[in-house]
Amino acid sequence: MPEWLNILIRSAGLFGATLILVRLIGKKLTARLTFFDLVTGITIGVIVAAISLNLAGNIINGLIALAVWTILPALSYILAIKYKTVRDIIQGSETVLINHGKVLEDKLMEARYTPEDLMSQLRRKNVFNFADVEFAVLESAGDLSVLLKKDKQPLTPQAAGFKAGMESVPQTVMMDGIIMDEPLTAMGLNRHWLHTELEKAGVAPENVFIAQVDSRGQLYLDLFDDAVRVPKPKTKELLFSTLKKCQADCELYALGTKNEQAKEMYGKSAAILTETISELEPLLIK
Amino acid sequence: MTIGSQVKQTIASLKGAKSTLEQFAAMEKNEEAVKIINRNAASIGKVILDMEKQLGELEFAEPQYKGF
Numbered sequence: 001m002p003e004w005l006n007i008l009i010r011s012a013g014l015f016g017a018t019l020i021l022v023r024l025i026g027k028k029l030t031a032r033l034t035f036f037d038l039v040t041g042i043t044i045g046v047i048v049a050a051i052s053l054n055l056a057g058n059i060i061n062g063l064i065a066l067a068v069w070t071i072l073p074a075l076s077y078i079l080a081i082k083y084k085t086v087r088d089i090i091q092g093s094e095t096v097l098i099n100h101g102k103v104l105e106d107k108l109m110e111a112r113y114t115p116e117d118l119m120s121q122l123r124r125k126n127v128f129n130f131a132d133v134e135f136a137v138l139e140s141a142g143d144l145s146v147l148l149k150k151d152k153q154p155l156t157p158q159a160a161g162f163k164a165g166m167e168s169v170p171q172t173v174m175m176d177g178i179i180m181d182e183p184l185t186a187m188g189l190n191r192h193w194l195h196t197e198l199e200k201a202g203v204a205p206e207n208v209f210i211a212q213v214d215s216r217g218q219l220y221l222d223l224f225d226d227a228v229r230v231p232k233p234k235t236k237e238l239l240f241s242t243l244k245k246c247q248a249d250c251e252l253y254a255l256g257t258k259n260e261q262a263k264e265m266y267g268k269s270a271a272i273l274t275e276t277i278s279e280l281e282p283l284l285i286k
Numbered sequence: 287m288t289i290g291s292q293v294k295q296t297i298a299s300l301k302g303a304k305s306t307l308e309q310f311a312a313m314e315k316n317e318e319a320v321k322i323i324n325r326n327a328a329s330i331g332k333v334i335l336d337m338e339k340q341l342g343e344l345e346f347a348e349p350q351y352k353g354f
Contacts, residue, residue: 168315188312215313215315216314217313235306239306239307242299243330246296249292250337253292253293262340265337265339265340266340269333269336272330272332272333276326276330279325279326280322280323283310283323
Protein backbone atom coordinates (compact mmCIF):
# COMPACT_ATOMS: atom_id res chain seq x y z
CA MET A 1 0.00 0.00 0.00
CA PRO A 2 1.48 3.36 -0.97
CA GLU A 3 2.12 5.87 1.80
CA TRP A 4 -0.48 8.37 0.54
CA LEU A 5 -3.24 5.78 0.48
CA ASN A 6 -2.34 4.76 4.02
CA ILE A 7 -2.60 8.34 5.23
CA LEU A 8 -5.86 8.83 3.34
CA ILE A 9 -7.51 5.83 4.97
CA ARG A 10 -6.17 6.67 8.42
CA SER A 11 -7.28 10.27 8.24
CA ALA A 12 -10.76 9.39 7.04
CA GLY A 13 -11.14 6.75 9.74
CA LEU A 14 -9.85 9.08 12.44
CA PHE A 15 -12.18 11.81 11.24
CA GLY A 16 -15.15 9.57 11.94
CA ALA A 17 -13.73 8.28 15.20
CA THR A 18 -12.96 11.77 16.49
CA LEU A 19 -16.48 12.95 15.65
CA ILE A 20 -17.90 10.17 17.80
CA LEU A 21 -15.38 10.59 20.64
CA VAL A 22 -15.87 14.32 20.81
CA ARG A 23 -19.62 13.77 21.19
CA LEU A 24 -18.74 11.65 24.24
CA ILE A 25 -17.13 14.63 25.91
CA GLY A 26 -20.24 16.68 25.38
CA LYS A 27 -20.97 20.20 24.35
CA LYS A 28 -19.28 21.89 27.24
CA LEU A 29 -15.85 21.92 25.64
CA THR A 30 -16.98 24.23 22.88
CA ALA A 31 -19.08 26.55 25.01
CA ARG A 32 -16.66 28.37 27.27
CA LEU A 33 -13.15 27.11 27.66
CA THR A 34 -11.57 26.75 31.06
CA PHE A 35 -7.85 26.10 31.09
CA PHE A 36 -8.46 22.39 31.51
CA ASP A 37 -10.80 22.31 28.51
CA LEU A 38 -8.21 24.09 26.44
CA VAL A 39 -5.50 21.59 27.33
CA THR A 40 -7.81 18.64 26.61
CA GLY A 41 -8.87 20.04 23.26
CA ILE A 42 -5.34 20.76 22.11
CA THR A 43 -4.08 17.37 23.25
CA ILE A 44 -6.82 15.52 21.38
CA GLY A 45 -6.08 17.56 18.28
CA VAL A 46 -2.34 16.88 18.45
CA ILE A 47 -2.86 13.13 18.98
CA VAL A 48 -5.25 12.89 16.04
CA ALA A 49 -2.87 14.81 13.82
CA ALA A 50 0.05 12.65 14.88
CA ILE A 51 -1.79 9.40 14.19
CA SER A 52 -3.13 10.48 10.85
CA LEU A 53 0.30 11.62 9.65
CA ASN A 54 1.82 8.43 11.00
CA LEU A 55 4.06 10.33 13.41
CA ALA A 56 2.93 8.33 16.42
CA GLY A 57 4.85 5.25 15.37
CA ASN A 58 2.52 2.47 16.34
CA ILE A 59 -1.13 3.15 15.48
CA ILE A 60 -2.38 1.15 18.47
CA ASN A 61 -0.39 3.33 20.88
CA GLY A 62 -1.86 6.42 19.28
CA LEU A 63 -5.40 5.10 19.56
CA ILE A 64 -4.89 4.21 23.22
CA ALA A 65 -3.68 7.75 23.94
CA LEU A 66 -6.67 9.17 22.09
CA ALA A 67 -9.09 6.96 24.02
CA VAL A 68 -7.57 7.97 27.36
CA TRP A 69 -7.69 11.66 26.48
CA THR A 70 -11.35 11.51 25.55
CA ILE A 71 -12.66 9.11 28.18
CA LEU A 72 -10.91 10.74 31.16
CA PRO A 73 -12.18 14.26 30.39
CA ALA A 74 -15.66 12.87 29.72
CA LEU A 75 -15.53 11.06 33.06
CA SER A 76 -14.21 14.10 34.89
CA TYR A 77 -17.02 16.24 33.51
CA ILE A 78 -19.58 13.75 34.75
CA LEU A 79 -17.90 13.62 38.17
CA ALA A 80 -17.74 17.40 38.21
CA ILE A 81 -21.51 17.59 37.85
CA LYS A 82 -21.88 15.32 40.87
CA TYR A 83 -19.19 16.64 43.22
CA LYS A 84 -18.31 20.23 44.00
CA THR A 85 -14.73 19.41 45.01
CA VAL A 86 -14.01 17.78 41.64
CA ARG A 87 -15.55 20.78 39.98
CA ASP A 88 -13.26 23.16 41.84
CA ILE A 89 -10.19 21.10 40.95
CA ILE A 90 -10.75 20.68 37.23
CA GLN A 91 -12.61 23.85 36.41
CA GLY A 92 -11.19 26.14 39.04
CA SER A 93 -13.39 28.55 40.92
CA GLU A 94 -14.09 32.16 40.18
CA THR A 95 -12.02 34.90 41.78
CA VAL A 96 -13.48 38.16 43.04
CA LEU A 97 -11.25 40.98 41.76
CA ILE A 98 -13.24 44.06 42.75
CA ASN A 99 -15.57 44.17 45.73
CA HIS A 100 -17.50 47.22 46.97
CA GLY A 101 -15.63 49.27 44.39
CA LYS A 102 -12.20 48.35 45.75
CA VAL A 103 -9.64 46.36 43.79
CA LEU A 104 -8.43 43.32 45.75
CA GLU A 105 -4.70 43.29 45.01
CA ASP A 106 -3.95 39.89 46.58
CA LYS A 107 -6.67 38.25 44.48
CA LEU A 108 -5.24 39.96 41.43
CA MET A 109 -1.90 38.40 42.27
CA GLU A 110 -3.55 35.01 42.75
CA ALA A 111 -5.10 35.18 39.28
CA ARG A 112 -1.79 36.42 37.79
CA TYR A 113 -3.54 39.53 36.63
CA THR A 114 -1.64 42.74 36.05
CA PRO A 115 -3.45 46.04 36.60
CA GLU A 116 -3.26 46.54 32.83
CA ASP A 117 -5.04 43.22 32.30
CA LEU A 118 -7.77 44.28 34.68
CA MET A 119 -8.21 47.67 33.03
CA SER A 120 -8.26 46.14 29.57
CA GLN A 121 -10.89 43.57 30.61
CA LEU A 122 -12.98 46.34 32.15
CA ARG A 123 -12.70 48.41 28.99
CA ARG A 124 -13.95 45.46 27.02
CA LYS A 125 -17.08 45.66 29.17
CA ASN A 126 -17.33 49.37 28.29
CA VAL A 127 -16.14 50.42 31.74
CA PHE A 128 -13.46 53.07 31.49
CA ASN A 129 -13.57 54.22 35.07
CA PHE A 130 -12.92 51.53 37.65
CA ALA A 131 -14.73 53.63 40.26
CA ASP A 132 -18.01 52.79 38.47
CA VAL A 133 -17.61 49.11 39.32
CA GLU A 134 -19.30 47.73 42.40
CA PHE A 135 -18.25 44.13 41.92
CA ALA A 136 -16.18 42.26 39.37
CA VAL A 137 -15.44 38.57 39.28
CA LEU A 138 -13.01 36.62 37.14
CA GLU A 139 -14.88 33.57 35.89
CA SER A 140 -13.15 30.22 35.68
CA ALA A 141 -13.32 30.48 31.89
CA GLY A 142 -11.13 33.60 32.10
CA ASP A 143 -13.59 36.36 31.32
CA LEU A 144 -14.49 39.16 33.66
CA SER A 145 -18.08 39.73 34.79
CA VAL A 146 -18.83 43.22 35.98
CA LEU A 147 -21.62 44.60 38.12
CA LEU A 148 -21.81 48.38 37.86
CA LYS A 149 -22.85 50.62 40.70
CA LYS A 150 -26.58 51.16 40.82
CA ASP A 151 -26.43 54.72 39.49
CA LYS A 152 -24.14 53.71 36.63
CA GLN A 153 -26.27 50.84 35.39
CA PRO A 154 -28.11 51.20 32.10
CA LEU A 155 -31.57 52.69 32.39
CA THR A 156 -34.30 50.07 32.53
CA PRO A 157 -38.01 50.80 32.12
CA GLN A 158 -38.51 49.89 35.74
CA ALA A 159 -35.86 52.35 36.96
CA ALA A 160 -37.38 55.06 34.79
CA GLY A 161 -40.81 54.29 36.20
CA PHE A 162 -42.34 53.19 32.92
CA LYS A 163 -44.61 50.26 32.48
CA ALA A 164 -43.05 48.11 29.79
CA GLY A 165 -45.21 46.13 27.42
CA MET A 166 -45.38 42.40 27.82
CA GLU A 167 -44.35 40.43 24.80
CA SER A 168 -43.85 36.77 24.23
CA VAL A 169 -41.45 35.45 21.62
CA PRO A 170 -42.57 35.99 18.04
CA GLN A 171 -42.92 32.79 16.04
CA THR A 172 -41.37 32.38 12.61
CA VAL A 173 -44.13 30.93 10.48
CA MET A 174 -42.55 31.11 7.02
CA MET A 175 -39.00 30.67 5.84
CA ASP A 176 -37.78 30.72 2.27
CA GLY A 177 -41.37 30.66 1.04
CA ILE A 178 -42.14 27.47 2.95
CA ILE A 179 -44.92 27.50 5.53
CA MET A 180 -43.91 26.05 8.91
CA ASP A 181 -46.92 24.31 10.38
CA GLU A 182 -45.59 23.68 13.86
CA PRO A 183 -45.09 27.30 14.98
CA LEU A 184 -48.38 28.20 13.35
CA THR A 185 -50.29 25.66 15.40
CA ALA A 186 -48.35 26.74 18.50
CA MET A 187 -49.88 30.20 18.03
CA GLY A 188 -53.30 28.64 17.51
CA LEU A 189 -53.36 29.61 13.84
CA ASN A 190 -53.51 27.71 10.57
CA ARG A 191 -52.52 27.95 6.92
CA HIS A 192 -55.85 29.42 6.01
CA TRP A 193 -55.27 32.34 8.38
CA LEU A 194 -51.79 32.86 6.95
CA HIS A 195 -53.08 32.91 3.39
CA THR A 196 -55.75 35.43 4.35
CA GLU A 197 -53.17 37.68 6.02
CA LEU A 198 -50.84 37.44 3.03
CA GLU A 199 -53.70 38.34 0.74
CA LYS A 200 -54.49 41.34 2.93
CA ALA A 201 -50.88 42.48 2.57
CA GLY A 202 -51.08 41.79 -1.17
CA VAL A 203 -48.13 39.39 -1.18
CA ALA A 204 -47.73 36.05 -2.94
CA PRO A 205 -46.62 33.23 -0.58
CA GLU A 206 -43.67 32.26 -2.80
CA ASN A 207 -42.32 35.81 -2.54
CA VAL A 208 -42.03 35.64 1.27
CA PHE A 209 -38.53 35.13 2.69
CA ILE A 210 -39.36 35.38 6.41
CA ALA A 211 -42.73 35.82 8.08
CA GLN A 212 -43.10 36.25 11.83
CA VAL A 213 -46.21 36.46 13.99
CA ASP A 214 -45.99 38.43 17.22
CA SER A 215 -47.84 37.58 20.40
CA ARG A 216 -50.85 39.66 19.34
CA GLY A 217 -51.21 37.86 16.02
CA GLN A 218 -49.70 40.50 13.76
CA LEU A 219 -47.75 39.36 10.74
CA TYR A 220 -44.37 40.88 9.89
CA LEU A 221 -42.99 40.08 6.43
CA ASP A 222 -39.71 40.21 4.58
CA LEU A 223 -39.86 39.55 0.85
CA PHE A 224 -37.40 38.21 -1.70
CA ASP A 225 -38.26 41.16 -3.85
CA ASP A 226 -36.95 44.08 -1.81
CA ALA A 227 -38.42 46.60 -4.25
CA VAL A 228 -41.92 45.73 -2.99
CA ARG A 229 -42.91 47.75 0.05
CA VAL A 230 -44.79 45.68 2.61
CA PRO A 231 -47.28 47.59 4.71
CA LYS A 232 -46.34 47.32 8.39
CA PRO A 233 -49.16 45.99 10.55
CA LYS A 234 -50.83 48.99 12.12
CA THR A 235 -53.70 47.40 14.04
CA LYS A 236 -52.24 48.20 17.44
CA GLU A 237 -51.48 51.81 16.60
CA LEU A 238 -54.86 52.19 14.96
CA LEU A 239 -56.65 50.79 17.99
CA PHE A 240 -54.73 53.16 20.24
CA SER A 241 -55.63 56.23 18.23
CA THR A 242 -59.26 55.11 17.94
CA LEU A 243 -59.47 54.94 21.71
CA LYS A 244 -57.90 58.37 22.02
CA LYS A 245 -60.36 59.79 19.52
CA CYS A 246 -63.32 58.27 21.38
CA GLN A 247 -62.04 59.73 24.63
CA ALA A 248 -61.78 63.18 23.04
CA ASP A 249 -65.30 62.77 21.57
CA CYS A 250 -66.72 62.01 25.01
CA GLU A 251 -65.14 65.14 26.44
CA LEU A 252 -66.54 67.15 23.55
CA TYR A 253 -70.07 65.81 24.14
CA ALA A 254 -69.72 66.53 27.86
CA LEU A 255 -68.90 70.15 27.04
CA GLY A 256 -71.61 70.43 24.38
CA THR A 257 -74.63 69.09 26.24
CA LYS A 258 -76.84 71.15 28.58
CA ASN A 259 -78.42 68.05 30.09
CA GLU A 260 -76.78 67.61 33.50
CA GLN A 261 -77.26 63.87 33.60
CA ALA A 262 -75.80 63.40 30.13
CA LYS A 263 -72.89 65.70 31.00
CA GLU A 264 -72.05 63.52 33.98
CA MET A 265 -72.30 60.33 31.94
CA TYR A 266 -70.02 61.64 29.18
CA GLY A 267 -67.55 62.91 31.79
CA LYS A 268 -67.46 59.51 33.45
CA SER A 269 -67.01 57.73 30.10
CA ALA A 270 -64.13 60.04 29.21
CA ALA A 271 -62.49 59.27 32.55
CA ILE A 272 -62.88 55.50 32.04
CA LEU A 273 -61.41 55.76 28.54
CA THR A 274 -58.48 57.84 29.82
CA GLU A 275 -57.66 55.11 32.29
CA THR A 276 -58.05 52.44 29.61
CA ILE A 277 -55.68 54.33 27.32
CA SER A 278 -53.01 54.65 29.99
CA GLU A 279 -53.31 50.97 30.88
CA LEU A 280 -53.15 49.75 27.30
CA GLU A 281 -50.41 52.11 26.19
CA PRO A 282 -47.48 49.79 27.09
CA LEU A 283 -49.25 46.91 25.35
CA LEU A 284 -50.13 48.72 22.15
CA ILE A 285 -47.23 51.12 21.60
CA LYS A 286 -43.80 49.57 21.71
CA MET B 287 -74.00 66.28 11.34
CA THR B 288 -76.28 66.06 14.34
CA ILE B 289 -75.04 65.12 17.78
CA GLY B 290 -77.02 61.90 17.47
CA SER B 291 -75.09 60.69 14.45
CA GLN B 292 -71.78 61.75 16.00
CA VAL B 293 -72.52 59.74 19.12
CA LYS B 294 -73.46 56.81 16.91
CA GLN B 295 -70.10 57.08 15.18
CA THR B 296 -68.26 57.13 18.50
CA ILE B 297 -70.19 54.10 19.69
CA ALA B 298 -69.31 52.24 16.51
CA SER B 299 -65.61 53.11 16.92
CA LEU B 300 -65.70 51.92 20.52
CA LYS B 301 -67.34 48.66 19.48
CA GLY B 302 -64.62 48.14 16.89
CA ALA B 303 -61.91 48.87 19.44
CA LYS B 304 -63.49 46.47 21.91
CA SER B 305 -63.62 43.61 19.43
CA THR B 306 -60.02 44.24 18.33
CA LEU B 307 -59.00 44.05 21.99
CA GLU B 308 -60.91 40.81 22.42
CA GLN B 309 -59.14 39.42 19.38
CA PHE B 310 -55.78 40.35 20.93
CA ALA B 311 -56.80 38.69 24.19
CA ALA B 312 -57.60 35.49 22.30
CA MET B 313 -54.15 35.47 20.67
CA GLU B 314 -52.07 36.59 23.64
CA LYS B 315 -50.21 33.95 25.64
CA ASN B 316 -49.00 36.12 28.49
CA GLU B 317 -51.60 35.78 31.22
CA GLU B 318 -51.05 39.16 32.80
CA ALA B 319 -51.44 40.88 29.43
CA VAL B 320 -54.64 38.89 28.80
CA LYS B 321 -55.99 40.07 32.15
CA ILE B 322 -55.24 43.71 31.40
CA ILE B 323 -56.77 43.48 27.92
CA ASN B 324 -59.92 41.76 29.17
CA ARG B 325 -60.39 44.25 31.99
CA ASN B 326 -60.12 47.18 29.64
CA ALA B 327 -62.40 45.56 27.05
CA ALA B 328 -64.99 45.20 29.82
CA SER B 329 -64.73 48.86 30.84
CA ILE B 330 -65.07 49.92 27.20
CA GLY B 331 -68.18 47.72 27.09
CA LYS B 332 -69.58 49.66 30.04
CA VAL B 333 -68.95 52.95 28.27
CA ILE B 334 -70.72 51.60 25.17
CA LEU B 335 -73.78 50.65 27.23
CA ASP B 336 -73.95 54.07 28.90
CA MET B 337 -73.66 55.85 25.59
CA GLU B 338 -76.30 53.70 23.95
CA LYS B 339 -78.69 54.58 26.73
CA GLN B 340 -77.94 58.24 26.14
CA LEU B 341 -78.40 57.71 22.42
CA GLY B 342 -81.96 56.50 23.06
CA GLU B 343 -82.74 59.84 24.66
CA LEU B 344 -81.08 61.72 21.84
CA GLU B 345 -83.16 59.86 19.30
CA PHE B 346 -86.24 60.80 21.26
CA ALA B 347 -85.17 64.45 21.00
CA GLU B 348 -84.24 64.27 17.30
CA PRO B 349 -86.75 61.79 15.94
CA GLN B 350 -86.04 62.74 12.32
CA TYR B 351 -82.54 61.17 12.59
CA LYS B 352 -83.66 57.95 14.21
CA GLY B 353 -82.30 54.62 13.12
CA PHE B 354 -78.87 53.19 12.38
